[in-house]
Amino acid sequence: MKTLNQAQPIIVRRIVKKGKPHGGAWKVAFADFAVAMMAFFLVLWLSQSATTEEKQAIAGYFEDPIGFTEGGSPSVIDLGGAVSIKVVDDPDSIPISQPEIKLEESQAQDIVDQVEQRKLRSLMNVILEQIERSPTLREYRDQLKLDITDEGLRIQIVDKQGRPMFDTGSAELKEYSREIINELAPTISRVDNKLVVSGHTDARPFPGFAGYSNWELSSDRANAARRALVEGGLPEDHISRVVGLASSSLYDSSEPFNPINRRITILVLNRRAALIMEDAEQVNPGEDQIVPAPVRVPPPVAKPDSVDSAAARSMDDIMQKLDERGVTREEPEQVPADAKPAPAKPAADNLVW
Template sequence: MSKGHVIVIKKKHGGHGDGHHGGSWKVAFADFAIAMMALFLLLWIMSATDKEQKSAIASYFDDPGSFRPKSSSRPIDFGGGMNTLVDIPKPGPGQRGREETEVVTKENTKTLNNTLIFDKLSDELQKLIGGSKSAGRYEDYIQLEETPEGMRIVILDNNKRNMFEKGSARLKPFYQDLLLELAPIVNKLSFRLMISGHTDSSGFQRRAYSNWELSSDRAQIARRTLVFGGLEESRIMMVLGMADRVLRNPENPEDSSNRRIEILLLTKEMEERLEDMFEPVEKDTQNFSDEESQEMNKALDKAIDNELPEEMVDDIRQEMLN
């Protein structure tokens, strides 16, 4: 090697030589893919929900703390008469460790909007229970339950404080106050409602006055008290007495919890079903066969033998002829 010529060898570190590439681009691409997935998911939700549901979703992000933790388990109604819940099961035999997403459909579940109304009613009742003249005054006497038919407010009797005088429909002052304070809360919501009276299974010695009459009279007293307290009369769809047919504590038929007043705030679907149930039947569908007519005449003759009032017999016979 001759003097005066110096050979310099340069080595590059961290560059992108042939056959070797860095991994930073993969992270960027993953971020991009996630962002696109979120965008498409957002667009899908926007197209699958109506105006009320969008408003409900927006209200959640405005104040997430106002939602109950368990409300996240309630699905959003995406139309078509059913809701979707996504369930990711554990891989089973033959799946080779691959997780599959199973879409489970559930019909007749509540929409997010109904859930929000239930939460609102629950909050109002909590204020009623805790914000009364004495804290916890009504705590042992009122319960709120969510059912497929609507939201049920249960006013419970208690051995410490009876709702009615025994065997009568005379409402005690404590429960009068409870219903009067409850009336404006129920009136705020857009539901029609049904009021039912319930007794325990203990009988009492009064001729021609059973638990049927007693429960009906008690339900009517509850209705009048609610109306006096500010509930619009037109909101009441049905008032009925259930006697002891639906016991809350079947193991102890005479338990005080069986004596109660229930106020059911009906879903729109349940309201329509009740209307359909009591709609007049078309006359064309009331054609009876000869055998059916004979059975009805036998029943009518038996009623006459039992001294049914003459005017009632005439009304029944005229209805059959029509």
């Protein structure tokens, strides 16, 4: 039996944790959060201190990053290390200390082409929005094809099975086709670019009368589309050319008889394509070209008053031609009015030898 003075045993319990420690992962997460907060407050500070032009530059970058980088400085905000180009309407507002910027011709041409490309792309977006808003265009949006080519903005109005723009063999626009072109005309006229209107047919031969083929039919249809554009409000001087291409440029070359090949194309030319077309039309005669001789219209011949006057004029013409050829002629001897006639010579039989 234990006594009261006997020491009590001390029991120490040790808890052993077998799991791995957390480590420093939380430090990385906290650092990312701090960096994000710093970037957020930096954006707020820049938005507060930025000018209106710089805010427009930022907005332009986020709307079209590729076009913005190709069209100017890659820096969203000009920090003084790159050249910034600002277009002003009033030349008097340009600062005197503005440094002169010199660009090579190729660089200037690239800038102009990029601006032109952006303008045509903006026009295409406006037309696409118009198609969605307009009940007339929205109903036929599957027949409207828009794309950007090397020559400009191409708008194609194609036929559909059971819904053609023209009757077979006719160049008269159907009513809904006329409404489509009339609604597109005001939007296209927002830009001052030249237009080319072309008509296309499928590969099926024209079944009409002789001497009238798909070439004439496509030309007449293109001209009908031109009249509809002008009727819709497009200035007539915006149209540069109206052509008929028949089936030489098929939309679906794998199926030449496909109704989609029958279409009207409205091409909004860019600046480069318009200049090329103007240069092609202004052909100067050169050494290798045959210049036709001018057509000379003979003067009208008056009816002679008498036979004698006609004979006299004919004789004068003959004498003039002889003079031109260098033929000499003897003038008749002028006899004075009071001279006596010479005695007649005797005949040879009466002579005395």
